Amino acid sequence: MTLDTVKHAGETPDVELPWAELGLKEDEYARVRDILGRRPTGAELAMYSVMWSEHCSYKSSKVHLRQFGEKAPATDALLVGIGENAGVVDIGEGYAVTFKVESHNHPSYVEPYQGAATGVGGIVRDIIAMGARPVAVVDPLRMGAPDHPDTKRVLPGVVAGIGGYGNCLGLPNIGGELVFDACYQGNPLVNAGAIGVMRHEDIHLAKASGTGNKIVLYGARTGGDGIGGASILASETFDDSKPSKRPAVQVGDPFQEKLLIECTLEAFAEKLVVGIQDLGAAGLSCATSELASNGSGGMRVSLDDVPLRDSTLSPEEILMSESQERMCAVVEPDKVDRFLAICEKWDVLATVIGEVTDGDRLEIFWHGEKIVDVDPRTVAHEGPVYERPYARPDWQDALQADDAGKLPRPGSADELREQVLKLVGSANQASKSWVTDQYDRFVQGNTVLAQPEDSGMIRVSEETGLGVAIATDGNGRYTKLDPYTGAQLALAESYRNVAAAGARPLAISDCLNFGSPEDPAVMWQFVEAIRGLADGCQQLGTPVTGGNVSLYNQTGEAAIHPTPVVAVLGVIDDVARRTPIGFGTEGQLLYLLGDTREEFGGSAWSQVVHDHLGGLPPRVDLERERLLAEILISGSRDGMIDAAHDLSDGGLVQALVESCLRGGKGARIVLPEGLAASGDATDDAFVALFSESAGRAVVAVPRSEELRFTDMCGARGLPATRIGVVDGDALEVQGQFSIPLTELRETHEATIPALVA
Template sequence: MSLSDPDADLVRAELGRDPTPAEAALFENLWSEHCAYRSSRPLLGAFESEGDAVVVGPGDDAAVLALPTPEAADDAPGDRDADDYGDTYVTFGIESHNHPSYVDPFDGAATGVGGIVRDTMSMGAYPIALLDSLYFGAFDRDHTKYLLEGVVEGISHYGNCIGVPTVGGSVAFHDGYEGNPLVNVACVGLTNEDRLVTAVAEEPGNKLVLVGNATGRDGLGGASFASEDLAEDAETEDRPAVQVGDPYAEKLLIECNEALVDEDLVLAARDLGAAGLGGASSELVAKGGLGAHIELERVHQREPNMSALEILLAESQERMCYEVAPGDVERVRELADRFDLGCSVIGEVTEGNYTCTFEGETVVDVDAEFLADGAPMNDLESEQPSEPSRDLPDVELEAAFEAVVAAPSTASKRWVYRQYDHEVGTRTALRPGDDAAIMAIREAAGDAGADDDVGAGDGPDSTDDAEGAGVGLALSSGANPDWTAADPHGGARAVALENATNLAAKGAVPLAAVDCLNGGNPEKPDVYGGFEAIVDGLAEMCDSLETPVVGGNVSLYNDSVAGPIPPTPTLAMIGTKRGYDAPPAALDADVAEESDLLLVGEGGGALGGSQYLARAGGSDRFPALSENPADLVDTLARIARADSTVAAHDVSDGGLAVALAELVTDDAGVDVELPDRVAAFEETPGRLVVQTTDPEAVAELAGDVPVLRLGSVTTDGRLALTVGEDRLEATAESIRSRRDVLEREIA
């Protein structure tokens, strides 16, 4: 039994006996950090998770949100009430697959996609979009490139095969991820009130039905593997703990799930992920305050002579556990057979304990709630990080600009996202490569599947939506490890504001967020102190933004022989706007002479966490952020939606210098003056660069938000930047060449 002595004593006291080998393994996995959140759950109460839009909050496989009506889609969250939300729901969830992606980059990342898609399906939703946020070690290392290639290939292969578009995300590089990369994947689904399913078992006597791939021995002990530091030999020794995905089976399972939901055959559902069948079935009945009786030999298997423990804990992919009324079981079998999927009636819901038998012998007999929720929380020591001193380097402007523009974290991610099918499903209105993606959600009152009237059919440019009848769903995801390494609390606040600014740059206002909180070994006080700080910082800013955090994931023990990762609070945020049009993040030369280039928002006056310091050395405090972030984001969104706005782009990684470089095209350039290096390279979020034909209108919309005229838009396709007494010029072609470092170095 791999439980700690106190945990083992607690289990024995509850059972009144020693646990069986199968019970011991179940407790080891379900009481692991990965499943029970023993070090993080005491902190998660800091997040506000309620709101008029929230239908299902934290605790299920995915959150469920009601979309505002088109008429209310542009309104700030604080200006809406319950009547402003319609009958169309979206689901939203996020997961990590960090350790598996180090051991086997392709399968680790691929099965991360598969798992979050099944979480979406288990809520009765059809998956419509994926976002992936990826973090790797220094890009100049061969091992980093190997991991990057494998992870991107795994995501693209799985997502492309199942027909769910990958529309956004982020990629960052930092020395701290050398021995432990992070793969965080979010998924958005579409459903409505009639189709909604939860993971709460409903009634004793109902049957438990397993649908999907056969069970094998892959992924054994995956939950406990994800709850410990990566060892030096992890790539070889821990390979059996990594699942192997089959996207073609997942596609069949998606369509079968749609058919089951269409016919109202599913009473409750749970995806088989961490801890396999044992985890999914015990959690499902525990949520309903019930029990179950399962006959393990009934599980359809692909390998001979599997033991009870293997059947219980294998994390074989593409499997779902359904609660089904006895009279509907045969119809479920028929639909599974139609889609060439395995189907086993493995047991039923009971009023008693959670019991499992194998060939007539009882191998598990425990209280389901004790197994699923009985793990005691950890009480850990923490140390808060100190604030850095100010030590600003003096680097020649052109050299600093070239280094920051070509930094792997700042550089173009085109090499990554062009491998993803981001247009399948006909809902992608704004593709990857911009500040945020936009999905077209059309008004309808039907089902939410691939061929229905909610979000499918004609495509985002359909004339049916010419009057703005639909809702544009904007999506952003990511974190900045340089920010949170410099200041965990301030950096986490900035991560939340940055994602909201990404939405605002496309005219959308936030609706809700989910988080993936990644940290190192929490038993180290300095690591746990940094983790506490990112939780508090993220929670504070999301609350200030009036954006509920409706779900998430925690991944700790991201330590290796290279040391702990930087505290990494990935945030995925969705927002809404009326219609699907959005200003591009590129200048328009056709109106250059009639337009001005403005900076909307205020800088924080510091370079802490910036790519400038990461490239040039030195240190600084983290920038100050807006005191009224909700009003700021609403203002930025209204400016982005204004008829006079030609282009809009947020200021983030690399600062204003990089934002200007990204706006330049072969036809349109800029001529800008800035007072100093801080103004050029600070990365304070909550700012937009706006090309507008009516600067007075922008100033009126901005109100108390500062507006600065940066300079002029030109037609020579050049960036001309004066910083103090220094000046640099660069063509759009030379900027693209510098920013294509990923494609150049890997391809």
């Protein structure tokens, strides 16, 4: 006689289940029982526990994330917005681009190589699931103190994992960041982004519709790796007393993923797929419940048909496993044979595991027993919603009152020169070529800009030169000082970086990395950052297309700096008109665009020279950012700018050093006067070189275009100050110091290799 496990659960209400061990709160477990009208089965409990985790359900953040929709600017470019695997924007000529940034923070601390590698794999599958061919990846990283022994363990493993997976997929890594700070010790941030390209008509969504349509699971076999991995790891603070919160990290196979990409794209091309969902966090629990919830009917699934690597897995483990390189497709019955044939051609294992039903229930069977009978919406989309208490922390006023402007400044030209070298050789400002040289940045032949440029750029159309640019930015130090302003500064810098390359910013994705939402101070930081980002996107006309929230980024009581990472995607009509950062031709005239003020709160100078964090971050003027972007884009398009570099961390001097080294040419600089309140010449030079005022860029203008360029800036009201000329083999600041490029290069490039040696 066949036992109905669901019926048995209804008849045995007092059976104890390990809800707390699976991460559910007592009231959450009670709510599951209320929803079902009985206690859950073990399999149902597994599904609710992973799908109601912070990582999957956004239970602490969704009430605030609504602002991105409520304040979304009107735009014709947005084709698919928040709620799908990734956002999609129209870039013209019938092309659409999908892009997204996500986190794989905690798994990358536990096992750096596989944690980072599977972060790349997961974000790439999100791109495939939208119907697009992946064309590039980016990797914004935050590591602990550069001199801490554990940084030497985590950083090389993470870089090797990103490079190993992305290089094997044949995807160029065109951008990202590497930032060191002691606040990330024990909790590094490994964010991964990807871009994909498709035609408008090829967009696919995650929904299971059409009664009788088959559910096909294809890709790798399901194993015990990553059971509860991302969903549980990303939902709890690390605590050595809770080993259950350190489950196995997923194990990736990039060669399997490459086959999965080609197999999926061929099935798309033959119009075989009705709906599709990748298997990432929460595995089959997520794929089945989300497909059914987004569709027009129910779903019936047999776990007996799921191909396994480990025959001892329980049904709960099969549902929770986060084994990589797997996807679920909804296929019409008369197209199943062709779909399976394509999978076989690409040596991809594929199995029909269920079908769409005309009901409204998700039913899952195991050895003939019904082990799951739920409304899929209650699993996928109707989880807990918390309005966590939040409050401005008591220490915020004292932090902001500790003004960086009071710090001792260089008193002589020699001291100024010494601090320039100290800055450009510091871990955060030093060359990241040790990292980026491990990535293939030019595979596929369509990369036109990559690190260390301001933004990565990919050619989309060989016929017309149409391309897209992407930049990721975020400054946790600024956001710690003022979360609202810090989030807007991240948006502004990424927006500025895209424009500096000559591309028009279109839309954003974000990865919001914060500490525990159960801490009212952290929750206040989170709420303020979202408010700042939503307001900023509304003003700049760049909608949020999707992204990721990563909470519980802390060890014990110590939270990371609030770190919203913002990815801005832009479009350029012809990549041949792109603007690099390097000063490449002697005689080019150098102009500083924007206003410079005495703004040092959260600056690189205050960190490197004084190990100080305090005061207020630079002020934000988003209308000035928009104007600056228009000038940079117009100057690039019309041939008035040969090189451009935004000013951000490290100020003008950092930008000059990077542009000189990138182009292999020196520069003679005459700094503007009257910037320092003291009126002292050295102090004036210090403010000009190290201030981190936003809304600025340095550009190299051909002599023949100087009048046209300055007329354009004057007509539009953008301050443009001529500060020098590209010349020689040194960076010479007249009246202060001169540093040969050889000395700058040695200082700039030696730091990171020495850290990991």
